Amino acid sequence: VLSTVAHAEWVHRQADIMGTRVSVSLWHTDQARGEALAAQVMQEMKRIDNTYSPYRETSELSRLNREAAKPQAVNKPIAIDAEMTRLLDKSLFYGRLTDGAFDITFASVGRYYDYRAGKAPSDSQAQQLAEAIDYRHVVLDKTEQSVYYQHPAVYIDLGGIAKGYAVDRAIELLENDGVQHASVSAGGDSRVLGDRRGRPWMVGIKKPRGGEGVAITLPLTDTAISTSGDYERYFINEDGDWVHHIINPQTGKSTAELASVTIIGPRGFDTDALSTSVFVLGADEGLALINRLSGFDAVIITRKGKVHYSDGLAAGEQ
Template identity: 55%
Template sequence: MKRFTRFLLLCLAATTYSAQTQAEWHYDKQSIMGTEVTVQLWHDDDQQAAQLIEQVMAEFRRLDDELSPYKEDSELSRVNREAATQAVMLSDELAALIDKSLWYSELTGGAFDISFATLGKHYNFRKHQQADKTLTQSLLEALNYRHLHFDKNAQTLRFGHSKTRIDLGGIAKGYAVDRAVAILQKADVCCASVSAGGDARMLGDKRGEPWLVGIRHPRDKDKTAAVIPLNDSAISTSGDYERYFIDDRDTRVHHIFNPATGKPADTTAGDSDKLISVSIIGPRGFDTDPLSTSVFVLGKDKGLALIDRLPGFEAVVIDSNKRLFFSRGLANPK
């Protein structure tokens, strides 16, 4: 009997080993939400892996359909059309995004503000177009998160200024990678990485090793400024190199707006407080995404001070002189 039990255990062990050796990494990349979405996961069934990847991509497409300010039939576009004249009922999902966005607006003193679209919609980075001084001044009053009258109980949103508009570009991709990871968690995937542009989230580790996430050098796309080992974490990077053009005054015009000025956040060389890249590490993309934008706008000193006050979050920032700085937990690891 003991001999049979030992034989059975050996067979089970051999079966388990065989299943493990058949497992492999599965990968896909698609253009969704105006960026490249990539999925990498470990699975022992090719068909199930392909189905899971398609579920993830379908979720990104669904969110793009609902949250894009460029698609006329999206829920966000409907809100932008109607909220200046009446309170608009929101879906549970959009209500949660608005609620979180306004929470970060309060936390950062307005550095994070989804009403940046009031002026942001007048910029076209592909065509090198930007709002002129007159238009900026005329719309600046409408760019203020305090014009977003959100009734959490009724789940409605109304704009307090007729020209106010919103855009969730500073939070939607981080939320999307969280949704993707939730799909994979539900399917008992042990190890995966999902990214959408500058936002990424890792599920588990990389088969016994940490995921090594490179932070791009903001002035040389072929170089890496830092490599961060991560497990079960999210990381979001905001930089003035993602969407930008150089205008006729040799000024870098990029997509991260300073709500106080209604213009892209100033990254003038020579000022050590001004940033050109911000990476935030934390548990969820729903938080790291808005925080990376916030720290970029706040600048090095105020931005790092904010992250040092938030448990569970770390930051890597690069100033306009291309020097790296770290939040307290990364600078002084225990």
């Protein structure tokens, strides 16, 4: 009897892309179409990785890092496409909003960390390159769609914002095809579309460092959520310090106060940038920033295990 009706089904897919685990769950009235869409999402994630990875020599980001830092780029800025313009514009916006806590030029020093090999830049190297860290060195002309770097040692990395952007792109792709229930995550950055057919999506915030399982579970619909943690990429140095991948642009070193920051808001583009920002700002300044913005909430776990909630969550409005 059902043979003439398309078979409605949940589709779940996972793949390793962007140095992390990408997961897609979606509900579609036509399972074959749902599977095709899940494959398209993975394709889009791969495209974003190929375009914005600093680790791929052939990426557009690597081209920028090679060309835009050359002194002659000042007179002849490097042409970029609309998407790169948007990513840089958003990144620089968060640079200004956070007074440089979020700073894509952190990588001028940050590029010399090798977390797998347990290597950090030497103090003299870090000192020498410190002046290259300043998002204001990145001169973007939005109308012309061009960019140059004002300092020859500037090197940018979009790792603090690109995965959030990618989950937005994935959700838009699904939404444009009429999907009403979906969840897409790329490591710590997730976005859910609609609900899970009558129930909210349950998104867990992992226990910070050392802990197994989930610290807090949040019921969510139609929202993005990003978690930054000091356990994602790290090593322990000879002094016993925990060295991780979120860098304080003022010091060129990883931050020490927080263990994890989760931001909830409408779009992954913003929640991703804000999770990294608040991680650098610390609990007090970070909470003040999130409470000042409308539409965002935060759960902050300090290294000592204290949990802070933004006003919206503390008041039970979520």
